[in-house]
Amino acid sequence: MPRPKSILQxxxxxxxxxxxxxxxxxxxxxxxxxxxxxVSDGRSNEHYCATCAIDIINRDIAKLQEMAERLQR
Numbered sequence: 001m002p003r004p005k006s007i008l009q010x011x012x013x014x015x016x017x018x019x020x021x022x023x024x025x026x027x028x029x030x031x032x033x034x035x036x037x038x039v040s041d042g043r044s045n046e047h048y049c050a051t052c053a054i055d056i057i058n059r060d061i062a063k064l065q066e067m068a069e070r071l072q073r
Contacts, residue, residue: 010040013053022049024056 016036022028028049030036037053039046048056 012038014038016047020047022047022052024048024052028052 013035016030016032016034019029019031022030022036023046028051030047030049035050037048037050037056039048
């Protein structure tokens with residue numbers, strides 16, 4: 001049986017090639033070589049520092065768990 005598609009297709013972890021501000025918090029600086037979360041949004045990408053990315057991922061995990069629980073009821 002084929003595996004269902006993933007809803008996480010447009011998200012990946014990569015390394016910054018140059019320094020820039022985090023898309024979520026401009027006070028967070030992403031330096032060249034830092035790991036960051038890359039989220040594709042149509043034609044453009046948004047990049048988040050590791051600190052903000054971890055918060056976003058944890059919040060989304062909770063949302064996904066809640067959705068799974070609602071589907072199982």
